[in-house]
Amino acid sequence: MTSETLVKALDAPFAEMNGATAHRMWEEITELSMREKVLLSVVADVCQQTLGLPFELHVAAAARLGVSADDLRELLRFISYDSGYPAALAALARLVEIEREQGLPKPSGEGHELDIDGQGSPMPAPTRQAVLNLDAPFAGYMELQSRMRAGMRRLSVRERAFATMTVDVLFQTLEESFRVHVARAIASGATPEEVRAVVRFSAQFGMTKTWRALRVLNALFTETGTVFA
Structure with missing residues (x-):
């Protein structure tokens, strides 16, 4: 049974609305x-804890697109510090259930090197110092989170930046962290148009949140002199 058929069985008008929205997001945002789109959809499911039918459909779509079970686990591990560990844990438990129910390939068990007992972090120095000035123990917590993710390689820097931007839009954390994550996306080679597309893609998960995020993004681009091609 296709996703369209599943939704139509629930409510035909809603299925039509959902289909038109999906076309605009998945086909017209080029x-x-x-x-990238399916990864961001999984991020939204974690943040909003939509772990029923939406998550099932996104996990199935990820499998069709060649996103491996290991990739999905790295995504959940990566965003757990922003989404919250309990939210990511709930998604991980549900992912295991969905993989079993749908007969999807299991993960290899391959992880990444964790630097738990080290010092410092790969955080940008200005960000690190700003947080240190705010609260030293909290800065230590952020350093730990940053170190534990430094060895991740399954997701590209661009994908990781887009994921954290989506968390910012959905949680409306559009100040310090959004600025850092947008800068990381641009530094990874993403164009301003692609960065805007990430924010625009989040509209299906909450249009008014995207509206405000686009206003903040435009102001940030104006401030930094970022121009569109």
């Missing part, structure tokens, strides 16, 4: 790859 700046992002389909892999």
Whole structure:
């Protein structure tokens, strides 16, 4: 049974609305790859804890697009510090259930090197110092989170930046962290148009949140002199 048929069985008018929305997001936003879109959809499911039918459909779509079980686990591990560990844990438990129910390939068990007992972090120095000035123990917590993710390689820097931007839009954390994550996306080679597309893609998960995020993004681009091609 297709996703369209599943939704139509619940409510035909809603299915039509959902289909039109999906076309606008998944077909007309050409700046992002389909892999990027499905990863961002999973991020939204974690943040909003939509772990029923939406998460099932996104996990199935990820499998069709060649996103492996290991990739999905790295995504959940990566965003757990922003989404919250309990939210990511709930998604991980549900992911295991969905994989079993749908007969999807299991993960290899391959992880990444964790630097738990080290010092410092790969955080940008200005960000690190700003947080240190705010609260030293909290800065230590952020350093730990940053170190534990430094060895991740399954997701590209671009994908990780887009994921954290989506968390910012959905949680409306559009100040310090949004600025850092947008800068990381640009530094990874993403164009301003692609960065805007990430924010625009989040409209299906909450249009008014995207509205405000676009206003903040435009102001940030104006401030930094970022121009569109």
